[in-house]
Amino acid sequence: MTVLDETYRLADGAEIPRLGLGTWFIDDDKAADAVRAAVGIGYRNIDTAQAYGNERGVGEGVRTSGVPREELFVSTKLAAEIKDHDRALAAIDGSLDELGLDHIDLMLIHSPQPWDDFRGGDYAEGNRAAWRALEEAHQAGKIRSIGVSNFQRHDVENILRGATVAPQVNQLLVHAGNTPTELLAYCESEQILVEAYSPIAHGAILKNAEVKAMAERYGVSVPQLCVRYTLQLGTVSLPKTANPDHMRSNAEVDFAISEADMETLRDLRDVDYGEDSVFPVYSGK
Template identity: 85%
Template sequence: MSTLNETYTLSNDVEIPKLGLGTWFIDDDKAAEAVRAAVKIGYRNIDTAQAYGNERGVGEGVRTAAVPRDELFVSTKLAAEIKDYDQALASIDGSLKKLGLDYVDLMLIHSPQPWDDFRGGDYAQGNREAWRALEEAHQAGKIRSIGVSNFQQHDLENILEGASVVPHVNQLLVHAGNTPSELLAYCASKEILVEAYSPIAHGAIMKNAEVQAMAHKYGVSVPQLCIRYTLQLGTVSLPKTANPEHMRSNAEVDFQISGDDMNVLRDLRDVDYGEHSAFPVYSGK
């Protein structure tokens, strides 16, 4: 069975495909074509965000794809700067309007802090307010499942204190060289499924000699090894690309990494993101 056909089941019994298409850095005018190509290859999980500036294009791709809307799992994210109930409610409706969809399958709070203060100040109350808006939209049927992104354990505990719905998902930076094992274990203990974004470390892992040698041993590419690694961690893997050949290759991951090799990849450290270190999610600040 192809990895593209495999799913996890969220704590609210909603099924989510294990492998998805990330759309960060795909321009709005290219997004529809990328989504249609991915769906044609067999992808059923499409991930976007308000911050990506391509919800309109992604929505067009979903609406004009070769399969019915209900066969696709579409995610978006509430902008990190929105820490207010009323703004969050309006922004949820804004996403649905831009996407041109009646509902989304998953919506996340993109970050516990605004990007210009990432891992900085205290936004606990604002996150609770944004979460209340997501819960309300979930209850209304606008969103099938709700979650967070880039949330550490204390950020999650803040949400859980007053939540009527435990987050279904926490989308995190997870890749060989950056495996937050304690946070993964905490999420598992709360039945919060982790989605791994940048599973290929935004390309930074490609030149790692140890990873190259391991990929060669398995007869696969470095991206294939890295995607398989995140899947075997029990996460949803969200490699991002607009290239249909890369989409196809990224899905050819029906092999098993041994336990010893998983440990090697889990223990890797110090990935250099180069120019991309300017982004808060890679620099940590």
């Protein structure tokens, strides 16, 4: 048994694989091949989003993977700019059409604010309206589980105040050098599973000498150490890659990081994302 066979159980009873394939930055015309390769290696958790522009390719990969649909866990995200009920309902159906699937296993609100106002204005009412649309699609069987992404505690509390279905997941930027300890603890207290996107810090962590030295002590690569770190935090790890060799390597994490080294990785700060700091999630807001 490997990490690819391991799952968490969401509060609603659904099982989600602990390791998934992130598909951000994979072009739509390359996504199907990436998904088929990942599924062939043993991945069963595939993550995409409306904003990635590759739902069509991801869906094709899922449908042509040779693995029964019920064995795959497919997630997508409602565009961050959609903060009203009717547009959200239409966008949910749009994702189903793009993916070519009869249901989505998990759908998230991608961000509590539109990307051009990330961590800016108050969109509480709009988020509640979008959440009602997710709840209705969930009730209709179009979506098996629903959740959020990039939500801070007050954003989650806003949803919980009016929800008939609680968020099952909060997908967050979590990696060595960016470990939101208090938010992780809050989500755990609310039975909200955290998914860690960019567990390898969008590649920025590869330059960190301390992390490289630690990986060498364990006889693993820096990406393997970073994936293992997020798994030991109790999150779903979603490393993104279209490279089958990297997919295999990211799944070869059958080792344990000591508590002392976990503490060192938790305490890391100031990861430099370089030119990718232009993206809102890496901007430090």
